[in-house]
Amino acid sequence: xxxxxxxxxxxxxxxxxxxxxxxxxxxxxxxxxxxxxxxxxxxxxxxxxxxxxxxxxxxxxxxxxxxxxxxxxxxxxxxxxxxxxxxxxxxxxxxxxxxxxxxxxxxxxxxxxxxxxxxxxxxxxxxxxxxxxxxxxxxxxxxxxxxxxxxxxxxxxxxxxxxxxxxxxxxxxxxxxxxxxxxxxxxxxxxxxxxxxxxxxxxxxxxxxxxxxxxxxxxxxxxxxxxxxxxxxxxxxxxxxxxxxxxxxxxxxxxxxxxxxxxxxxxxxxxxxxxxxxxxxxxxxxxxxxxxxxxxxxxxxxxxxxxxxxxxxxxxxxx
Numbered sequence: 001x002x003x004x005x006x007x008x009x010x011x012x013x014x015x016x017x018x019x020x021x022x023x024x025x026x027x028x029x030x031x032x033x034x035x036x037x038x039x040x041x042x043x044x045x046x047x048x049x050x051x052x053x054x055x056x057x058x059x060x061x062x063x064x065x066x067x068x069x070x071x072x073x074x075x076x077x078x079x080x081x082x083x084x085x086x087x088x089x090x091x092x093x094x095x096x097x098x099x100x101x102x103x104x105x106x107x108x109x110x111x112x113x114x115x116x117x118x119x120x121x122x123x124x125x126x127x128x129x130x131x132x133x134x135x136x137x138x139x140x141x142x143x144x145x146x147x148x149x150x151x152x153x154x155x156x157x158x159x160x161x162x163x164x165x166x167x168x169x170x171x172x173x174x175x176x177x178x179x180x181x182x183x184x185x186x187x188x189x190x191x192x193x194x195x196x197x198x199x200x201x202x203x204x205x206x207x208x209x210x211x212x213x214x215x216x217x218x219x220x221x222x223x224x225x226x227x228x229x230x231x232x233x234x235x236x237x238x239x240x241x242x243x244x245x246x247x248x249x250x251x252x253x254x255x256x257x258x259x260x261x262x263x264x265x266x267x268x269x270x271x272x273x274x275x276x277x278x279x280x281x282x283x284x285x286x287x288x289x290x291x292x293x294x295x296x297x298x299x300x301x302x303x304x305x306x307x308x309x310x311x312x313x314x315x316x317x318x319x
Contacts, residue, residue, distance in 0.1 A: 069294070076100075076287035083283050099288035103275070110264070111292070114271035118251055119296075121186050121267060126247040128191040130239045137200025138231045142213055152201065158194045167259060174260060185260040186267070190250065196242050203238035204231065244304065248297060268293045 075083060077096035104111050139145075140152050170189060171180065179185040208231055216226040232239075254269035261270060272293060275286045 069291070072287045072291055075284055076291055078284050080282045080284060095284065096288060099285045100292055102285050103289040103292060106275070109271045109274050109289070110266070111268075111271060111289070114266050114268045115293075115296070117183060117265065118268040121183055121257075122247045122250040124187050125190045125250045126243045128187075129193045129196045129246045130243045132192050133196030133200045133242060134204075134232060134235050134239055135227065136197045137202075137204050137235070138208075138227055140197070140201040141205040142208060142210065142231070152197075155194050155197050159198075163255065167256070170256075171260060180260055181262045181265070183261075183265075186253075186257050189256070193246065196246065199242055200235060200238060204235055207238070208234045240304075244300075247300070251297060 073096070074089065074092050076099055077092040077094065078089070079093070079095055103109060136155075140148060174180045174185040174188075177188075179188065212230050212234075213226055216230050221229065252269060253267075254273070257267045258270050258273065261267065263270070263274065266274075272286070272289050275281075275289055
């Protein structure tokens with residue numbers, strides 16, 4: 001006696017093909033096909049259109065973010081008596097251009113030399129941090145060597161050490177290297193960042209599959225060529241964000257450049273501090289200088305913001 005033959009449910013792909021083939025008017029599969037199409041369209045929708053509450057919240061956040069800049073512009077467009085008034089003035093005055101000219105032409109500030117130094121230091125530091133952090137992140141994320149986990153923990157633990165604790169030995173080291181008073185004393189201690197190593201390690205561990213590295217090695221690529229051709233393109237979105245963060249942090253860094261640089265060759269934050277070194281501080285001129293120093297960062301965001309977002313979207317890993 002032969003065993004009874006039980007019906008076997010078709011595979012999902014086969015079921016979809018059957019539904020498509022039998023989707024004729026009046027066919028019992030027609031309703032199932034419409035339901036399947038509705039579910040497919042529903043699954044393709046990633047989100048709903050935001051409502052009025054979302055737009056209201058975003059507008060409030062935008063206004064709150066812009067208010068410090070607007071308030072600085074209000075003070076910077078006034079005169080020395082603006083900040084001493086009891087009533088609050090919400091409309092800018094007409095002295096911003098004259099205050100900006102006073103900052104640019106002040107011989108004690110040397111604004112143009114300071115902005116050149118800030119561009120050089122920020123660009124070199126950001127490029128070196130991105131390069132070395134990507135190299136170290138690739139090694140920690142994808143290579144196998146003894147002591148890898150302990151070394152990564154040690155690198156991350158260095159972020160808990162305050163910068164102020166290393167100022168004295170760092171200044172002695174820069175003096176022994178005859179770099180004190182030069183831009184090299186600001187650039188050299190900042191060419192590697194523990195945060196950058198941690199950032200790139202976490203990103204590459206998820207965004208770079210082992211299969212790509214193995215395929216490159218099978219094709220005869222060396223480890224350096226694998227890093228250059230495989231790991232570096234995969235790390236481009238995270239590297240762009242890291243470079244932007246480091247550039248801004250270096251541009252606004254005041255503590256170490258104030259200690260190690262000469263007043264005749266400062267960076268922008270150090271130069272702006274010279275505006276407050278007199279007996280009488282004209283805050284309208286100080287705020288005008290602050291806005292002038294912030295303008296390059298705003299231009300950088302306006303130019304690179306869209307490229308950063310597109311880079312993040314292109315580097316997203318699909319599940």
